Amino acid sequence: MNNCKTMPEAKRLETLDYSILQQCMHCGMCLPTCPTYDETGLERNSPRGRISLMRAIADGQLELTPAFGEEMYYCLGCLACTTACPAGVDYADLFENARADIEDAQILDTKERRFWRWLAVKTIFMRPRLLRAIGRVMWLYQSSGLQALLRRIGAFRLLPRNLRELEPMAPRIQRSFSDGLIAREEVPAEPPRFRVGMLTGCVQDLAFSDVNRDTVDVLLANGCSVVTPRCQACCGSLHGHNGETALAEELARRAIDQFDLDEVDAIISNAGGCGSHLKHYGRLLKNDPDYAAKAAIWDSKLKDIHEWLDEIGLAPPPALPEPMTVTYHDSCHLCHGQGVSRQPRDLLKAVPNLTLKPLAESSWCCGSAGVYNITQPEQAGKLQKRKVANILQTAAPNVATANPGCHLQLQTGLRIEGSDTIVHHPVSILARAYRNR
Ligand code: SF4
Ligand code: SF4
Structure with a gap:
């Protein structure tokens, strides 16, 4: 237990089933799969390093500090380490408990951070009607041409830097929900x-x-x-x-x-x-x-x-109306979080008139990672660039992926590179085939 009573307590890590923390045998097999370790080469930016930090906190050898908080938010939560781990360490559980301790102890709190979390996490995303009302306003703003006009005259240059960088990432809102x-x-x-x-x-x-x-x-x-x-x-x-x-x-x-x-x-x-x-x-x-x-x-x-x-057992889909070449990007949480990577490929391969091209590093995070592209734009941008380069390497005019965050991240990245490659959800391709019956 942590003896320092004046320091913030890591209640969840300290009371977590200790065997989960002990499971890590420090083999390092997760290291080459971790995008943040790949970027810095530093042990503390690796899954093994982060687990050691969590264990030290649970043991009371380390205090819950802002540096620990920043480390846990530098982690993408992509769970590539979970797939690679031979000991079956449940990193997702550890990571979520660590972040909950960080929020309970308010060690990263600033006025600005508190405001944005209150607005987005605690208010808008708790109220579906409010979220949809905001969606309607955004749809009007986008479809009326106001967004395009403001972009053309460079009005967003007047916004503070963080909002200016967020603007191109805003999703295109659908007319009907x-x-x-x-x-x-x-x-x-x-x-x-x-x-x-x-x-x-x-x-x-x-x-x-x-x-x-x-x-x-x-x-x-x-x-x-x-x-x-x-x-x-x-x-x-x-x-x-x-x-x-x-x-x-x-x-x-x-x-x-x-x-x-x-x-x-x-x-x-x-x-x-x-x-x-x-x-x-x-x-x-x-x-x-x-x-x-x-x-x-x-x-x-x-x-x-x-x-x-x-x-x-998939009902055999009819052929697509025209030939289509597609490559497939694994969403981290579909592939590493749910272990679903063969099935989407098999479904795409089952569509007549479709050619599936392999994508290098297909299960390497694209940098979207929930709100990571907002909270860590620099690292997210590097991963986005790397992903887009791999997609362009395939020369496929279409890429399929099954997560809205990845979809938007790829779309924005491809647009930045001036590419016409279109992003689809695999089921949209399947639906197109069934409609061709
Ligand atoms: S979740 Fe991803 S970024 Fe975080 S430690 Fe695991 S592999 Fe690295
Ligand atoms: S692969 Fe698993 S057991 Fe090995 S260091 Fe990474 S988390 Fe620990």
Whole structure:
């Protein structure tokens, strides 16, 4: 235990099941897979180094300091280290507990940081109606031509640097959100084989409601009837990954309450980052007597769309109307967080008239990593450049990826490089094929 009573306490790390911290045997096999270690070559910027720091804090040998906080926010949370680790260290659990301690102890607190966290994490992303209202205003601003005009006359130069850098990353908002495109319940033409629940997400709903529509179309084509609750809230991954555990728990309860879990065979997520968090509601709510059992059922039914289609056996898609060459980028949280990397490739390969080109370093983080491209723009920019260079190397005019953050990061990076390469969600390609029936 930490004997220094005046220093902030690391309550979660100190009370965490110690065997998780002990699991690391310092073999270093995770080191070559870690983008931050690759950048600096410093042990403290590696998974092994970070685990040692967490263990030292749990042992009371180190104090919870701003330097530790900054280290934990320099980590992308990409979980490439988890895939590489032969000892099965649950880095995601350690990392989330460390960040929660950092937020509880307020060791990184500044007025500005407090304001942005209050506005985004604690207010906008807790209130789905408010988020959608902001989305409507943004859509008007973008579709009226005001955004283009302000860009043309260089008005954004007047903004403070951090806001100026954020502007090009703003997603293009869809005219209609998921509730306008998807009915509460949709049934396939043939008698359904399965009944599934559909998660529409928050950013996904604003910027990629068309992908949600495509997902439902693909599910219908595969014999699933689809239940889609209205005005869904954020799944809480933003909160869980950023140390706001209580808010993440509240959002998990809300998500569970949307469904009658006995009535669905699966709950479908099409966003890699969200799915990785959604599959661990059981861990998040394990101490909640009213929700622990429901959360365990939820986890067992939560499926990534590619995983689900692979499990039920994909209905052979018709050929695309024209030949298409695609390369595939793995979303970290789909590939490392959920272990889903073969399935999206297999689904794409099953589409006649589609050629899938391999992408070098396909599971290397693109720098999006939740809000990392906002909080650590320099490192995120380097990873974005590296990813885009690999994509351009393939000469494929299309790239597929299954996470809204990656989608936007690739889109922005390709635009910066002046490339016409188009970013798609794999299910959108599948939906296009089914529509060609
Ligand atoms: S999560 Fe990613 S950035 Fe963080 S330690 Fe693991 S590999 Fe490195
Ligand atoms: S690969 Fe696993 S056991 Fe080896 S150093 Fe990294 S985290 Fe520790």
